[in-house]
Amino acid sequence: MIMEDAFVVELAKVSKDYVGGGETTRVLTDISFQASPAELTLLLGPSGSGKTTFLSLVAGFTQPTAGDIRLFGNDIHRYSATKLAALRALRLGFVFQSFLLIDSLTVEENIELVRTFARFARKREGRGRSGEEIARGSEHRPQVTELLDRFGIAGLRRRYPPQLSQGERQRVAIARAIANDAQLILADEPTASLHADQGLEVIELLKHLATEDNRSVIVASHDTRLAEYATRTVTLTSGRFKSVRE
Amino acid sequence: MNSYALGVIHKQPMRSAMTIGGISLSILLILFLFSIYRGVSRGAIEYIAGNKAELWVLQNHSTNILRSMSIMPESNTHPVRRVTGVRQVSPMLFLLATICAEHDSNSVTVYLAGYDLSTGVGAPSALLVGRLPAAAGEVVLDEALAKRLRLRLGERARINDSLFRVVGICSGANMFVIQYAFASLQDVQALTAVPGLISAMMVQTDRDAQINSVKAGIHAALSGEVAVFDRATFLENNRKEMSTGIVPLLYTNALIGTVVLIAVLTLILVIMILERRRDLAVMKALGAPPGYLGRIVFQLAIFIVSLSCGVALVVILPLMAVIQWISPEITGELWLTDAAITCTVALTMSCVSAFVAVRRLKGIYPMEVFSSTER
Numbered sequence: 001m002i003m004e005d006a007f008v009v010e011l012a013k014v015s016k017d018y019v020g021g022g023e024t025t026r027v028l029t030d031i032s033f034q035a036s037p038a039e040l041t042l043l044l045g046p047s048g049s050g051k052t053t054f055l056s057l058v059a060g061f062t063q064p065t066a067g068d069i070r071l072f073g074n075d076i077h078r079y080s081a082t083k084l085a086a087l088r089a090l091r092l093g094f095v096f097q098s099f100l101l102i103d104s105l106t107v108e109e110n111i112e113l114v115r116t117f118a119r120f121a122r123k124r125e126g127r128g129r130s131g132e133e134i135a136r137g138s139e140h141r142p143q144v145t146e147l148l149d150r151f152g153i154a155g156l157r158r159r160y161p162p163q164l165s166q167g168e169r170q171r172v173a174i175a176r177a178i179a180n181d182a183q184l185i186l187a188d189e190p191t192a193s194l195h196a197d198q199g200l201e202v203i204e205l206l207k208h209l210a211t212e213d214n215r216s217v218i219v220a221s222h223d224t225r226l227a228e229y230a231t232r233t234v235t236l237t238s239g240r241f242k243s244v245r246e
Numbered sequence: 247m248n249s250y251a252l253g254v255i256h257k258q259p260m261r262s263a264m265t266i267g268g269i270s271l272s273i274l275l276i277l278f279l280f281s282i283y284r285g286v287s288r289g290a291i292e293y294i295a296g297n298k299a300e301l302w303v304l305q306n307h308s309t310n311i312l313r314s315m316s317i318m319p320e321s322n323t324h325p326v327r328r329v330t331g332v333r334q335v336s337p338m339l340f341l342l343a344t345i346c347a348e349h350d351s352n353s354v355t356v357y358l359a360g361y362d363l364s365t366g367v368g369a370p371s372a373l374l375v376g377r378l379p380a381a382a383g384e385v386v387l388d389e390a391l392a393k394r395l396r397l398r399l400g401e402r403a404r405i406n407d408s409l410f411r412v413v414g415i416c417s418g419a420n421m422f423v424i425q426y427a428f429a430s431l432q433d434v435q436a437l438t439a440v441p442g443l444i445s446a447m448m449v450q451t452d453r454d455a456q457i458n459s460v461k462a463g464i465h466a467a468l469s470g471e472v473a474v475f476d477r478a479t480f481l482e483n484n485r486k487e488m489s490t491g492i493v494p495l496l497y498t499n500a501l502i503g504t505v506v507l508i509a510v511l512t513l514i515l516v517i518m519i520l521e522r523r524r525d526l527a528v529m530k531a532l533g534a535p536p537g538y539l540g541r542i543v544f545q546l547a548i549f550i551v552s553l554s555c556g557v558a559l560v561v562i563l564p565l566m567a568v569i570q571w572i573s574p575e576i577t578g579e580l581w582l583t584d585a586a587i588t589c590t591v592a593l594t595m596s597c598v599s600a601f602v603a604v605r606r607l608k609g610i611y612p613m614e615v616f617s618s619t620e621r
Contacts, residue, residue, distance in 0.1 A: 061611070082536050102525045109253075180533075
């Protein structure tokens with residue numbers, strides 16, 4: 001059963017090593033971090049500072065070498081790959097630098113895909129939950145049409161990603177990120193592939209998702225201009241937190 | 247069907263068409279061999295099955311007329327005629343001869359059957375046009391043989407060194423590699439250097455005769471020097487003889503077709519997984535449930551093979567007609583059960599291919615979605 005907690009994400013003294021070619025490389029060292037709902041946390045740092053590893057750990061893609069990671073109050077270290085996939089399907093959203101939409105699916109199908117995964121996960125979790133709990137879990141899940149309208153992409157629903165502009169693709173990616181009503185959104189360099197004005201539009205959208213929808217958004221970027229939109233900015237250098245600005 | 251799996255097919259029409267075409271060819275090969283097998287099976291024994299004889303008498307140790315030698319003197323017919331229960335004895339001489347049209351030097355080998363015109367036993371059972379031989383120098387040709395030699399009714403054929411007029415065309419006398427022609431026993435005996443030889447006797451019995459006692463009587467009359475078979479046993483002997491020649495060939499080709507199918511499909515699926523690695527990693531990252539990606543691969547495999555089966559089934563009948571037009575001796579027969587077995591095996595093999603390919607999915611990690619950026 002998923003426990004609820006005030007923090008959406010909690011990292012306590014987390015370190016991560018990568019082993020390759022007989023060498024061990026420490027990428028993150030003693031990271032402690034918390035993120036709450038309605039916050040946009042900007043993770044700033046140059047290339048190689050460990051931003052992506054941080055996001056991978058929070059998403060459950062990889063396990064920490066040391067320390068604990070809790071998502072929604074639960075220690076995900078003990079989660080199986082299946083349970084982690086279900087957690088991502090139900091409560092996490094992703095926005096990637098190169099959008100990573102699926103080119104052979106239409107805009108609508110790309111968004112629907114996440115809802116499908118959430119349905120599978122709900123069905124799986126539903127085995128141990130009451131009907132009331134299941135209903136509560138799905139009542140806020142937005143319809144695809146609603147999402148398309150909200151992000152101004154309703155006219156693109158039957159188009160394929162290669163037929164869209166960069167800005168349109170990122171809007172679709174953001175719509176996809178909340179198609180499962182995710183409470184935690186992880187964005188990896190979401191503005192890096194966009195023009196300055198498009199980038200601005202995207203970070204404003206992400207901020208809106210945090211503050212208006214009460215979600216926690218973590219944005220990893222090397223773009224310091226995004227700091228003015230963040231609730232909190234954390235600077236990562238050589239795998240360590242150097243500064244935190246609230 | 248999963249929209250992603252459909253998209254894979256739809257987005258690469260040329261590759262999909264080539265894949266389906268390649269697999270269809272494998273299935274087509276197997277269906278074609280099955281149909282040839284059925285056609286040959288029927289053709290090889292149709293003549294015997296359509297014959298009026300209740301008993302076949304051959305030289306001792308001969309079991310069939312397809313691939314065994316049987317020679318005996320025609321005088322053997324006399325003691326057999328005296329056996330109780332024997333109504334009529336019709337001698338036959340089977341001879342491998344060369345045949346060509348009168349003014350064409352291209353000859354083929356023919357299985358020439360000389361029969362007793364007075365009893366009519368041993369004549370072709372299905373005459374298509376013309377009539378049966380009624381006198382010396384007349385011959386009836388199997389339909390496929392007539393087409394091969396481009397011979398029509400009234401034209402003359404040269405058999406060994408003798409000329410015969412074609413008076414009839416029959417069916418049911420095509421053994422795939424060789425066809426029958428029918429002439430009078432005397433004409434066929436004249437083609438041999440030794441007079442008075444026959445290959446077999448076809449015996450018709452009295453209505454109330456006990457077949458086993460007649461068989462025993464014939465044995466006794468010829469001092470056990472002959473083999474006597476009832477109709478069912480003789481049919482089975484010939485069927486078995488034909489099967490031992492063609493079934494190993496059929497199995498070998500069917501096996502090759504199956505291996506090609508698995509290899510082509512597995513390769514295509516593995517390529518699909520490698521090319522779509524990014525999409526699959528994204529799906530894992532987004533929380534694809536266990537088995538979801540595997541199901542896509544299985545659905546793709548089954549869909550491709552189902553379409554291929556459909557294409558093969560649509561193509562096989564016109565293809566067989568074209569082949570038969572080009573080579574009249576190749577007569578195929580497509581049985582529904584054979585088509586069902588082939589398609590079921592192909593679909594099972596598609597699951598084998600998918601099972602092999604699915605293992606590649608284990609090497610795709612959700613973390614790859616971040617590979618475009620730094621660690």
